[in-house]
Amino acid sequence: MQTNNNTPLQHCNRVKNANPNYTVPSNHTTRLAFVRDLVEKSQKINIVKSDAAVYMRPATNRKKIYYPDREKAMRALATVFCEHVNLVTHQVQISLRNAADSCGLSTISQNELNKTKVDKNYAPKPSISRASRAFKDMVDLGWIVAHKEWQVWDKHAGQWLDKYFEVTELFFKALGITPERVARQRDARLKYLRKKGINSGLTADQLGFM
Incomplete structure (x- = not known):
C-alpha cells in the first residue's frame, strides 16, 4: 500500500x-460449433x-x-x-x-x-x-x-x-487453428448464408452486398 x-x-x-x-451467457444457446x-x-x-x-x-x-x-x-x-x-x-x-x-x-x-x-x-x-x-x-x-x-x-x-x-x-x-480450417469455416458459413438468403427471396445483388 x-x-x-x-x-x-x-x-x-x-x-x-x-x-x-469471461463466462459465456446462458442465452448463447445457438452458437456455432x-x-x-x-x-x-x-x-x-x-x-x-x-x-x-x-x-x-x-x-x-x-x-x-x-x-x-x-x-x-x-x-x-x-x-x-x-x-x-x-x-x-x-x-x-x-x-x-x-x-x-x-x-x-x-x-x-x-x-x-x-x-x-x-x-x-x-x-x-x-x-x-x-x-x-x-x-x-x-x-x-x-x-x-x-x-x-x-x-x-x-x-x-x-x-x-x-x-x-x-x-x-x-x-x-x-x-x-490452421488457416485451412478457418477458410473451410468461412466457406461453409457463406454457403449457409447464401442458401438462407435465396430462400428468403433476396436478389443476387442483395446476396452479394450481404
Whole structure:
C-alpha cells in the first residue's frame, strides 16, 4: 500500500480484478460449433506464450515480457473476441468497452465513487484502461486490426473506443487453428448464408452486398 502525502486516502498498486475471465451467457444457446471450439481453446491455451506470439515479439516495440496481470487481461479479451467473432468477415461484433465489462476488466476509480456520494444521481464513468493496454498489445502482435478511422469517441466514458476491429490469421494460429480450417469455416458459413438468403427471396445483388 502507498499513501499520498497530499491526501489521507490510500491506494494499492495491485489491479482491482486479479483474475479477469469471461463466462459465456446462458442465452448463447445457438452458437456455432466452431465458435464454441474457439472459446474452449482460448481458455485452455495460453495464447500469450504461443508460437504465434513468440514469433511476433521481435516485430513489436515491447522488449519486456508480459507480466501476469497483462497476460491475464489479454487472455480474457481473447475469449470474449472468440465468442463474438464473425466467421465471414472476422469482425469482432462487440465493442471493447462491452468486452471489458463482460470479463471484469472495467474499473471504477475512487474519484468517481466519491462523486456518487456527493450526487446520488451521478452515474460513475468506468475506466477500461487495463483492457485498452491489453488490446494494444494484441494489435502490436498482429492478432487484431483496428485502424484509427474505425474508432469512435464515447462521450459518457470520455475516451476513444474501438468500434470496429477484426481478428487476423495470426489470432487463429495462436489458438492452434490452421488457416485451412478457418477458410473451410468461412466457406461453409457463406454457403449457409447464401442458401438462407435465396430462400428468403433476396436478389443476387442483395446476396452479394450481404
